Amino acid sequence: MPDLVAMLKGVPGPLRHRCSQCDKTSSDLFRCSACQGVRYCTPQHQTEHWSVHESACRRIKQATKLLEFTTPGKSIGYAWGVMSTRDYMRARLELSRQLANLNTLDGVMQSYQHRREMLTLCRSDQLGLRIILPAIMLRLDLDLECYHFVKWWSTYDAVGQYDMGHNSWPCLHVTAHAADAFEDPSFLLGTFPELNHLVAVFLLKLKLLMDVVTTKVARKVLAHCGLIRDLHQDIESGVVRSPLSAQLCRKDANALHQMETKLSGQIQRIAAKIALTNSNFFVYLFNPDKALTTTPEAYSSGSWDEMALAIQFSYATFWETEGLLPLLNNARACAARGFGSDIRDTMESSASKASKDGHRTVNGSLKDASISRMWDYLTYAVTDASFLGPWSKRPSKRYFRRAASGV
Numbered sequence: 001m002p003d004l005v006a007m008l009k010g011v012p013g014p015l016r017h018r019c020s021q022c023d024k025t026s027s028d029l030f031r032c033s034a035c036q037g038v039r040y041c042t043p044q045h046q047t048e049h050w051s052v053h054e055s056a057c058r059r060i061k062q063a064t065k066l067l068e069f070t071t072p073g074k075s076i077g078y079a080w081g082v083m084s085t086r087d088y089m090r091a092r093l094e095l096s097r098q099l100a101n102l103n104t105l106d107g108v109m110q111s112y113q114h115r116r117e118m119l120t121l122c123r124s125d126q127l128g129l130r131i132i133l134p135a136i137m138l139r140l141d142l143d144l145e146c147y148h149f150v151k152w153w154s155t156y157d158a159v160g161q162y163d164m165g166h167n168s169w170p171c172l173h174v175t176a177h178a179a180d181a182f183e184d185p186s187f188l189l190g191t192f193p194e195l196n197h198l199v200a201v202f203l204l205k206l207k208l209l210m211d212v213v214t215t216k217v218a219r220k221v222l223a224h225c226g227l228i229r230d231l232h233q234d235i236e237s238g239v240v241r242s243p244l245s246a247q248l249c250r251k252d253a254n255a256l257h258q259m260e261t262k263l264s265g266q267i268q269r270i271a272a273k274i275a276l277t278n279s280n281f282f283v284y285l286f287n288p289d290k291a292l293t294t295t296p297e298a299y300s301s302g303s304w305d306e307m308a309l310a311i312q313f314s315y316a317t318f319w320e321t322e323g324l325l326p327l328l329n330n331a332r333a334c335a336a337r338g339f340g341s342d343i344r345d346t347m348e349s350s351a352s353k354a355s356k357d358g359h360r361t362v363n364g365s366l367k368d369a370s371i372s373r374m375w376d377y378l379t380y381a382v383t384d385a386s387f388l389g390p391w392s393k394r395p396s397k398r399y400f401r402r403a404a405s406g407v
C-alpha cells in the first residue's frame with residue numbers, strides 16, 4: 001500500500017522528463033517504444049525497471065490496440081450521445097486513465113491531449129472531463145488555459161440558453177482577451193459551485209502566491225550576493241513556476257506585497273467556499289491515503305465520494321507545486337498555536353458536562369480546529385515562507401510568543 005500511495009502522489013516538484021529507474025533528468029533520455037510513456041537514461045536502467053513497468057506498459061498497449069479497432073465516425077461534438085460511438089469513447093477514456101497513472105510528463109501530457117480531444121468530440125461532456133482537466137492543466141503549467149477553462153464553464157450559461165452544438169468551442173481556446181488569473185474570484189463562489197473547479201482555482205492562486213514568495217526570497221538573496229543589477233530580473237524570472245508570474249520580476253517591493261495580500265485574501269475566500277461545498281476536503285488533503293486508494297462510485301454534492309475523487313484529481317498538483325504543502329502545514333500549525341489556549345479553556349470548563357464529544361482529546365480538537373481555522377492564519381505562514389533566518393526564529397513564532405506574554 002505505501003508504494004501505491006507514493007506512486008499516486010508522484011514525485012515532489014514540477015513534472016520533468018526523468019529516468020524512471022534512477023530519476024535522472026536529462027535531454028537525451030529515450031522513451032519506452034511500446035507505450036511512449038516512460039523514459040530511461042540507459043538500456044540497462046530500462047531492463048532493471050521492467051519488472052515495475054511491465055503491467056502498466058501492457059495495459060497501455062492493450063488500450064491503444066482497442067482504440068485502433070473503434071472510431072467516433074462522423075459524430076464530432078455528439079460522441080457518447082450517439083450509441084455507436086461509446087466503444088470508441090470508452091477505449092479512449094481507458095487509455096487516457098492508464099497514461100495518467102504513469103505519473104510521468106509523457107504520460108500526463110498524452111492523457112491531457114486524449115481528454116481534451118474527447119471533450120471536443122462530446123461537448124455536452126457526459127463523461128465529466130471538465131472536472132478532471134483543470135488540475136491536469138496545472139500539472140503541465142498550462143495555467144492561463146486552466147483559468148480560462150474554469151471561468152468559461154462557470155459563466156458560459158448565465159442566461160440558460162447556451163447552444164452546445166454551436167460551431168465554436170471556446171473553453172479550450174485561450175484568446176487575446178483571456179481572463180486575468182489575479183482577478184477577483186467572485187464568479188466562482190455562487191450557490192452551486194463545482195468542487196473540482198473551486199479546487200483548481202484555489203491551487204492556481206496558491207501557485208501564484210508561492211511565486212510571489214519565491215520572488216521575494218530571490219530578491220533578499222540577490223541583495224547580498226554582489227551580482228550586477230542587470231542580472232537580477234533574469235534570475236528572478238527564472239525562479240518562478242507559473243508562466244503567469246513572468247511579470248513579477250518587474251514589480252517593486254510594495255507592488256509585490258500588495259499582490260501577496262490580494263492573493264492571500266482571495267485564497268481565504270475560495271478555501272471557505274471549498275469547506276462549505278465539501279467539509280471533508282481539507283481534512284483528507286492533509287491525510288490523503290484513504291481518499292487516494294478508494295474507488296468512488298456515483299456521488300452526490302458534499303459526499304465523501306465526491307471529496308475522494310477531488311483529492312484523486314488534484315493531489316498530484318498540490319504535491320508538484322513546491323513549497324505549497326509545507327506552507328499549508330505551517331498555516332495549520334499557526335492556527336493550532338493561536339487557538340490552542342481557547343480550546344483548552346473551553347474543554348476544561350465543560351469537562352464536567354455530559355457531551356457526545358466528551359471522548360475527544362485536547363489534541364484531537366486542536367487538530368480539527370487547526371484545519372477549520374487555518375485560513376485565518378495563512379498570512380502568518382506566508383510571512384514565514386519568505387523568512388531567511390533560522391526556523392526557530394520565524395516571524396510567526398515571535399508573534400505568538402509576544403501574544404502569549406501579552407506584550
Ligand SMILES: [Zn+2]
Nearest residue numbers: 019022041045
Ligand atoms: Zn537511469
Ligand SMILES: [Zn+2]
Nearest residue numbers: 032034035057
Ligand atoms: Zn512502456
